[in-house]
Amino acid sequence: MDIRQLIASNVDLLASSLAHPSTEFMYYLLEKQLISHVEVKKHREIGITIPQVEHLVRLICRRADTDLANEFVKWLDITEQFELRDKIVGTAAPTAKGDDVTPSQFLTFEEDDGESECESLSPDTTSVLNIVGTRPLPDYVEQVMSDTENVYPISSPTRGIAMIVVNEKSASFQRAGSEYDRKNLNKLFTWLGYQVLQFDNMTSTDLTKKLHDLARNPEQHCHGSFVLCLLTGGNSETVVMADNSKLNTDEILDRLDSNNFPAMAGKPKFVFFDVDSPNSMTDTGIRVPKDTHEELWDRRTGDLKPIQVRSRNSTSLQDIVRQRDTSAPIVTDYISSVARKADFVIFLASFPQYKALHNCHMGSIATRVLVEVFYKHSHSHHVVLLGQKIRRKLGSKTLQKMKQVLTTIDTLSKDFYLFPPTS
Missing domain, CATH: 1.10.533 (Death Domain, Fas)
Known part of the structure; x- marks a missing residue:
């Protein structure tokens, strides 16, 4: 039959x-x-x-x-x-023809803030988000942007450089759906007014040299911020590039700090690491009672009840942005000084040592949610709040029994807005 x-x-x-x-x-x-x-x-x-x-x-x-x-x-x-x-x-x-279907193809979505997941999708595909037109900015934008003591200024007409690096595969990893990640990020940051520099399958040498060249480009002084999105193999400490060479994430952050990237001193730098290793753990989630407060807290003493949790040696989040001890002399003849690792906001697609989920039909789940949230809410929310929205939306997505949580670290001293251009 x-x-x-x-x-x-x-x-x-x-x-x-x-x-x-x-x-x-x-x-x-x-x-x-x-x-x-x-x-x-x-x-x-x-x-x-x-x-x-x-x-x-x-x-x-x-x-x-x-x-x-x-x-x-x-x-x-x-x-x-x-x-x-x-x-x-x-x-x-x-026996089916065509590409193998991985379990990560099949996602279930829960709504967030009453919005449909599919509202921003192109009508002819669910893989590439439809980012077009302008968003009306709130009435309070002028007041917010004039508050230079608490808000980073936005440069115009070009917000800055958005460097997008997508390494699809190497000898030790393969990122399914990378073409969709590339298109979605490119469309998003172009729409946000950034000059997008797209690089595919870079080596460690290529990446460090390009960051070095950008840091010495005099045009950077006219820009108000810098964006780096790195989608490759590896983990929160070490990324694996297209030639299978390894690069410490500290080295990447060093290239962007106030010392090595003086044009961006005192200006926000957004870094998104969407990296994954075959050796990463899978977050299967834990089952908790619906009434968490009632069940997990002892009503008599008010203390948290003991909970058995599987643990494994994990990397301290501080290690991701640890500052190196250098012997550089202290400069005292500046009117003001800026900490080397100040003004960073770093998004990690998953918690250190855990898998960042992706598949061949939709690309990276974290990248997709980031693009959607930035598109929907960057006209009204600063980046730290956008990170919270991404984390909440990621938490509402399930992949059979797999979970993922966005990790954010920031050394911002002000609110960093990505208000999209209105024209």
Whole structure:
């Protein structure tokens, strides 16, 4: 029997599989343009009825596309629904053409601030975000920007350089969906008024030389900020570049500090490390009671109840931005001085030693959420608050049993706004 007929004859089994409101397969069908964004949201909220499942099955079969049916059964295999898979097609695994599908393809989204995840998506794809037009700025913007004691000034017409480095693979890692990360970040920072410099598959030597050259470019004095997005292999301490060479994150930050990048002294530097290693741990989350306050705190004493948590030697966050002890002489003839590591805001896609999730259909999950949050809220929130929004939105996304938390570190002395240009 044709695999499409097998699926069509097992509608009741499919209904029980797809009835959960956060079903991952909805997003696969969305990508295949079999259902709409509105239907996804509706199915999430109220589940899927048997007639709706029958409709989806008819759509799959009407495509006369065995590959699509194969992909569905492959999804059952990936999500470990072996019993359902075996009832439909037996124990023989289907053979599907095209790229392998990883478990990270299937995401479930929860809403944030009442906004739909799909609101900013291009209508023809869920991979590249549709960043167009201008955002109306709040009425208080002029007042905020005039407060130079508490807010970093914004330069115009060019905000600064946004250097985007995407290393898709090396001998020790491969980043699925890197092409989408590249396009999304490029579109975002162009929209925010930055001069984007895009680099692919850089070596450690290439990166350090380019940062050295940028730091000595006299045009940098006219810019109000600097952005570096590095998407590659490695971890919070050491990144792995395209030639498999390693570079300490301290060395990268050193290249951008007030001593080595004097044009940016006293100006904000945004650094986004989206790095991952095959040896990183997977955050599976922990189950907590709904009423956390009532369950975890002792009502009689007010003390926190003991909780058993799996632990492993972890890297201190201070190590990520540790300052080196140098023998450089202290300059005393300046009107004012700036700490070497002042004015940094650093985003790490995941907590040190934990996996940063990504896949071949959507790219990096953290990068995607960062682009979406910056696009939606940079007209009203400063960068530290944007980081909190990213962390909250990442926390509302689930990948089967995988979790991810954005880690932020900042040495900012003022609020750093990315107000997008209004024209």
